[in-house]
């Protein structure tokens with residue numbers, strides 16, 4: 001280790017590594033300090049169940065990773081990252097044994113939606129065609145857009161509640177339910193303005209870049225980012241939690257891949273009272289309860305289409321999904337939670353021994369919930385895949401507290417670094433965005449724009465601000 005650095009980054013999640021790479025690429029020395037023994041934050045994989053089974057502890061599927069304007073500039077394939085594209089992006093089973101399949105082709109998806117095919121095509125066509133122009137604006141801090149008309153067209157739909165949009169655009173339950181499943185990634189009640197944005201963006205990504213995952217597990221993204229950072233001269237120290245900024249070697253700038261609550265604990269004494277107040281008012285959203293399974297065989301979905309996608313949205317109708325999300329937001333638990341299920345081993349033989357499979361699923365629960373919802377989750381899968389339970393060889397349970405103990409950024413189980421409603425979508429965590437009231441100190445986590453997900457864009461934009469200071 002050097003005696004001093006131009007920049008120190010606290011944490012090694014996607015945003016931390018993106019920030020460190022941006023700074024190292026500009027020719028500055030940088031050290032990453034990670035609390036855990038392994039790097040990656042929300043990109044870790046581990047043997048959570050039985051020997052030979054590799055599970056993604058947090059993130060699993062990466063439309064935002066492959067679609068990230070920043071990651072697209074990095075030679076990650078030269079550092080071991082290989083994206084696996086399943087035949088379809090996502091599937092949504094229904095009680096009649098059918099499934100909506102979101103194919104990579106917009107037209108094929110529309111054809112599968114029958115009576116709502118034209119409406120889906122009309123809703124998505126412009127956004128998909130203009131995705132590359134819009135992505136830097138949608139995945140960045142608020143600023144004057146390069147394509148204001150295009151953005152206005154998106155904004156008019158995106159600012160609506162997901163339920164309102166789905167009911168007014170589509171006539172049939174399948175299309176409404178499938179849109180609700182996409183929008184539920186927002187971790188907001190689907191009646192909230194702005195919840196439609198998440199559904200639109202995730203559908204657009206399905207058609208523009210697909211919903212891939214890394215061969216070998218999400219850890220491979222972390223490893224590739226770290227390998228590239230090392231090639232640029234950056235240093236990484238693991239097993240090195242930072243409890244106070246005063247314990248760091250001298251550095252001209254410090255970037256923190258933490259959420260506002262931790263930032264206050266780390267550096268509260270350096271901030272103005274007004275900034276401290278703003279940070280303490282920052283709101284966290286819902287929590288997550290997650291299960292991983294080692295399975296004796298693939299999940300036996302009734303609908304064959306579900307075996308074509310690595311991601312399956314399980315929750316039935318729009319009304320059921322809306323109730324599930326409303327309940328979690330209001331502090332209630334539901335017996336029929338909406339689930340995001342992934343089954344990467346169907347397309348990646350490195351995840352499980354021959355003939356065996358992995359399963360990964362989570363549902364939203366109230367922030368900090370301590371209720372065990374294992375049975376509710378497994379009942380929901382059994383509903384659309386009878387015989388699922390018989391295939392379970394072993395399971396690992398991650399409660400909100402369990403997730404937070406592995407990564408303090410997952411406050412109360414909130415995987416997005418804070419609620420992403422309109423009040424905190426654009427100006428997060430405060431109007432200062434990546435800057436703080438202390439000179440030389442920045443926040444670069446998912447608690448800054450554009451928010452949760454493995455895309456590195458928060459880190460990239462925070463590093464741009466830090467570079468202005470380093471180079472002034």
Ligand SMILES: Cc1cc2nc3c(=O)[nH]c(=O)nc-3n(C[C@H](O)[C@H](O)[C@H](O)COP(=O)(O)OP(=O)(O)OC[C@H]3O[C@@H](n4cnc5c(N)ncnc54)[C@H](O)[C@@H]3O)c2cc1C
Nearest residue numbers: 011013014015035041042058059060061242445446453454
């Ligand atoms: C269960 C789950 C499923 C998810 N699924 C997906 C998905 O499929 N696709 C997707 O795109 N996103 C998904 N996400 C979200 C995604 O993982 C996060 O949004 C993303 O990882 C946030 O990145 P980050 O860099 O801001 O923080 P994190 O990835 O949370 O990293 C923060 C890092 O900082 C370290 N740290 C914190 N405090 C300190 C300290 N004081 N000293 C040193 N180190 C510290 C932590 O140990 C951690 O390694 C999921 C998250 C979870 C939990």
